[in-house]
């Protein structure tokens with residue numbers, strides 16, 4: 633089987649995502665019915681974390697165990713990576729001992745250097761630039777609630793960060809329109825996002841205009857991991873980019889609200905929105921488990937159905 637990595641959203645075709653979602657639905661149904669499904673017996677996942685995590689660690693670790701395999705947690709603090717061992721040397725060693733690797737790190741370049749040397753599939757568990765596993769879970773969640781996302785409008789309000797960049801890549805693949813509104817100085821970086829036509833991407837100076845008529849409104853923290861030094865400045869710059877009840881009223885009548893979590897109520901989202909009836913954030917978090925199980929199955933076994 634050809635070695636495949638999952639380093640960013642554009643790694644897979646639309647047809648491959650459709651397959652992944654079909655597998656996700658089936659794998660989720662087994663889980664809900666307490667049915668054992670162990671296709672990955674004797675397979676080991678190494679999870680390398682250079683940043684903190686709740687959902688990503690839990691969903692990959694629990695997911696691998698539920699598929700019959702084992703997962704090992706490694707952090708910068710406890711490995712020689714933290715003492716300057718080259719990432720290529722780490723990749724040589726890790727990929728001779730396990731079957732699949734998930735990495736959460738800083739620059740995308742670190743992940744790519746690891747993958748270039750790795751003998752086994754490597755998954756992006758978040759970098760400064762991208763968080764593709766999040767957006768697989770998000771689009772699967774949208775589909776569960778509202779059907780296909782093709783032709784819909786998604787509004788991204790706030791920072792043009794790793795999650796936003798992955799939504800940008802998803803828009804062309806799933807053929808939906810992404811409205812992005814960021815404060816001045818925080819616009820989407822063209823080289824990260826790639827070139828997009830007006831059908832898939834539009835920028836709005838006013839977040840209310842971005843939300844207008846949207847089928848999904850989504851946001852994320854104003855300060856991502858690794859950017860903590862800018863926190864005070866960002867709090868000032870982003871103060872008008874909060875998703876609140878007025879903004880949700882500007883969206884479509886059936887609009888959903890998503891947030892990858894962790895969230896800061898009173899900053900990027902008001903409590904009444906994230907805890908309100910349009911919010912699907914808990915389904916979104918849960919679906920990280922089911923979609924990533926399908927992803928690991930696909931990368932290790934290829935198409936099984």
Ligand code: CP
Nearest residue numbers: 685686687688892893
């Ligand atoms: N959404 C997400 O990736 O959460 P964690 O940082 O908790 O993994």
Ligand code: NVA
Nearest residue numbers: 793852856857892893
């Ligand atoms: N943009 C956030 C996502 C956390 C899951 C960060 O990078 O910190």
